[in-house]
């Protein structure tokens with residue numbers, strides 16, 4: 001997951017390959033609750049690991065359910081059965097509507113004392129219609145903040161009052177279908193002696209989500225009878241029965257981003273479109289009908305029981321005018337597909353967008369406009385006209401409103417014909433449903449090598465390049481190339497092979513460099529099966545590296561390996577010749593220096609921290625000798641590139657040095673200019 005403040009997506013050109021999608025959030029949290037209400041243990045396979053399932057699992061544990069997470073994506077839930085939930089209990093449910101609503105209903109019917117709260121946005125999301133329905137039944141629920149919104153208190157410490165189950169229970173269906181889902185999931189608890197009937201007031205929205213609820217209830221032994229979408233009957237004698245084991249389908253809403261990707265990108269060379277694993281055309285999730293909408297816009301989609309294949313069909317895409325009530329979440333993806341359509345795309349009947357993670361109509365309108373689109377918005381619709389020509393596109397920093405879908409939708413804007421990068425702010429908000437979304441995206445998209453941003457930091461030993469490069473890479477979410485390590489590893493391999501580091505053995509040393517079995521993983525460096533992270537860091541190996549690096553054939557042998565580090569979303573490279581030889585087109589080259597005295601002192605401190613005693617004068621003499629050797633060699637000597645910015649950090653802290661590099665990087669991005677204008 002990218003936990004950076006922002007993630008800059010370089011312009012993307014093609015896509016191709018296979019993605020495996022994470023489990024559906026809606027199915028995951030429903031299954032968890034049903035398993036928790038059942039007798040016995042349920043093995044839940046392919047459970048989504050996300051913020052929303054995390055709060056549900058924590059909540060169930062707090063209520064006394066058995067939760068065994070030792071099996072990776074398979075979680076074992078031991079249900080309450082006939083046991084009462086542990087009470088009192090305080091549940092924090094983040095921003096998970098799929099946890100807040102059904103738990104409120106279930107706990108109100110089970111009895112006990114509970115508080116249910118979430119993050120501030122959760123406290124702005126309405127729950128009054130559900131509370132009204134439960135209060136009419138006889139449940140005692142209080143608002144702890146604003147009327148009609150969480151946080152809530154359920155107060156049945158003295159036992160449940162008699163519930164009024166004879167008359168049909170009315171619930172509004174036109175604000176959120178989650179209220180009805182909550183009642184359907186919870187009322188079987190009390191459908192013992194008589195049928196329990198729910199009547200929907202108002203036009204029910206998001207019906208497909210109710211279908212998921214009914215299908216999952218059936219898997220847990222509850223057969224709900226439905227008359228139209230107005231009346232639902234839970235038969236007397238209902239009891240939750242664990243199916244023993246259940247598989248969670250991949251998330252059909254998450255599939256929408258990759259369906260869109262296949263529809264709007266040219267295929268990568270030798271590939272034909274995108275294959276999506278984990279969800280197929282016969283999915284029980286309503287958002288699978290996004291397929292029809294994407295086809296209407298031009299996508300070429302085929303599929304089987306648990307896979308989809310998507311390629312470009314009509315291009316440019318066709319604008320559509322669609323009632324999106326049946327696919328409220330996935331429809332947001334249509335709004336960014338509209339950027340690539342001819343004409344105006346109108347998405348209607350989407351009032352529920354206004355009460356989701358954020359006001360999604362306002363959010364989409366604001367961010368689409370930043371890209372140069374013309375957007376009209378109303379209480380329950382949005383109409384998008386793309387920028388008229390490539391020149392009308394703008395580089396935008398997309399605000400994501402702590403809304404995973406906004407972040408994922410707008411990643412598609414990186415295919416803009418103007419080849420502008422797109423900045424996604426707070427990319428970790430995707431953790432709600434798809435923590436590794438950007439990793440999955442990068443695994444199936446490609447761009448021209450020239451579009452991949454590279455930031456070079458060169459300089460003499462102990463100037464702080466390595467430290468600063470690592471910090472900058474972390475802040476930007478970029479890969480890191482410690483090129484000095486490659487020379488150090490080659491030198492170590494030569495020493496181990498007994499090859500003298502001298503010009504006479506240049507060819508043999510170059511062969512060694514070309515076939516170096518090196519691997520960088522989890523902050524460690526491996527040479528074949530040996531962890532050499534520490535062995536290459538000695539002063540002696542630094543000197544050997546400097547000697548081996550003076551051999552032109554060795555340098556040439558390491559070029560391809562170094563170029564291979566430049567991958568999406570970008571690279572920070574540190575060394576001696578990153579800006580001059582390896583990445584001469586890099587948009588930012590920093591030449592970092594510090595006085596010899598300062599550098600000797602830093603090295604001294606570094607060694608002391610490792611428990612190695614060293615003489616500071618000897619260290620200074622060594623580093624000056626190495627500087628001289630690196631500066632005076634014939635090939636790729638240590639020197640600033642012509643367009644490098646010099647940074648003498650003798651008087652700066654590490655943080656100040658990093659901040660300066662980031663300021664220079666930001667000055668080169670188009671977003672700041674846009675912000676200044678906007």
Ligand SMILES: Nc1ncnc2c1ncn2[C@@H]1O[C@H](COP(=O)(O)OP(=O)(O)O)[C@@H](O)[C@H]1O
Nearest residue numbers: 461462463464465466467602649652653654657
């Ligand atoms: N302003 C600074 N910038 C970068 N590093 C610094 C700074 N001040 C002190 N240091 C320290 O200098 C030492 C040498 O840094 P390092 O990154 O190993 O240098 P290099 O990669 O250039 O050889 C590290 O221990 C680092 O913490």
Ligand SMILES: Nc1ccn([C@H]2C[C@H](O)[C@@H](COP(=O)(O)OP(=O)(O)O)O2)c(=O)n1
Nearest residue numbers: 461462483484485487545546549575576577
């Ligand atoms: N791009 C590079 C990186 C390192 N080298 C050589 C020259 C250096 O003295 C050695 C060791 O580099 P390294 O960056 O690990 O050394 P320091 O951490 O700066 O002491 O490798 C090079 O020639 N070109």
